[in-house]
Amino acid sequence: MRCLIEFQLDPARFVMLPVLTQRELTERREAASDLIACSKLEMTTLYQQIVNPELPVVLVDSDGVIVHQVSSVPFGEAVAADGLRVGALWSERKAGTNGMGMCLIERDCIAVCQHEHFYPRYTSLTYSAAPIFDEHGEVVGVLDVTSRSKLLQQHSLVLVGMSRQMIENGLIDSRYRHANMIHFHSRPEFVGTLHAGKLAATMASCSPRAAALCSSSICIRFLNYAASASKKPSMRRSKT
Numbered sequence: 001m002r003c004l005i006e007f008q009l010d011p012a013r014f015v016m017l018p019v020l021t022q023r024e025l026t027e028r029r030e031a032a033s034d035l036i037a038c039s040k041l042e043m044t045t046l047y048q049q050i051v052n053p054e055l056p057v058v059l060v061d062s063d064g065v066i067v068h069q070v071s072s073v074p075f076g077e078a079v080a081a082d083g084l085r086v087g088a089l090w091s092e093r094k095a096g097t098n099g100m101g102m103c104l105i106e107r108d109c110i111a112v113c114q115h116e117h118f119y120p121r122y123t124s125l126t127y128s129a130a131p132i133f134d135e136h137g138e139v140v141g142v143l144d145v146t147s148r149s150k151l152l153q154q155h156s157l158v159l160v161g162m163s164r165q166m167i168e169n170g171l172i173d174s175r176y177r178h179a180n181m182i183h184f185h186s187r188p189e190f191v192g193t194l195h196a197g198k199l200a201a202t203m204a205s206c207s208p209r210a211a212a213l214c215s216s217s218i219c220i221r222f223l224n225y226a227a228s229a230s231k232k233p234s235m236r237r238s239k240t
Helices: 002-006 022-031 033-050 073-080 099-106 150-175 208-213
Strands: 057-061 066-070 110-112 126-133 139-147 180-184 197-202 219-223
Touching: 022 033, 022 066, 033 057, 033 066, 033 139, 033 150, 057 099, 099 110, 099 126, 099 139, 126 150, 139 150, 150 197
Parallel strands: none
Antiparallel strands: 057 066, 057 139, 110 126, 126 139, 180 197, 197 219
16 A cells, blocks of 8 residues: 555556666666675575576665666566666665565565566566665665466575675675674674674774773674574565
8 A cells, every 4th residue: 555655656657767878877776886896796695505597686776776687688678667776776665566666665574576666667576685774773675586487486585685695794804894893693603604694893983971980991893693594585475
């Protein structure tokens, strides 16, 4: 109902997605440069793991703009007409119910199957999307795998969730490269794995009060992976 009531979209009146100009896209990609840099290798690895030329691996920023995409050339050209291309805006407000846009709103792993899309034009596609969080708990982007087969849905969602965690790890490593990294888990054998939590300890940004209370004057910035990473991504269905 969100698309109908809040965004006032009409499924019978399809409107092509907005596509940024080259200048706008360049500015957008520069703003998300660390996210893109941390995602490129993981996206290529994910694409190779799924082993299906009939799908793209897509990265959108916090507004739903596609800033990077990995796909075969033929498939990329085939779906570009539907807006599945770098620079296109896939927010729910513009594209209706879809994996990337819905994931940004729900802040959770999302699977949107063919018939669940708002616009009939997208009912041949299935989206498996996971939000990417920064160290402050804000969604900075979404990692998505789009296919034409709903049979890939659960398998893709699990792989997307694991790749998302690797990207989040890369973000905190790149943003706090001069900090002391502390890895932790309730079970020692999982320290240093994908399921471990991570702390970035740095001397910066300590208040006088914190410095007085802490003899080492170390500020701890916490990025909690342990709680979410130990669980498999849940399947969420569209209700909009």
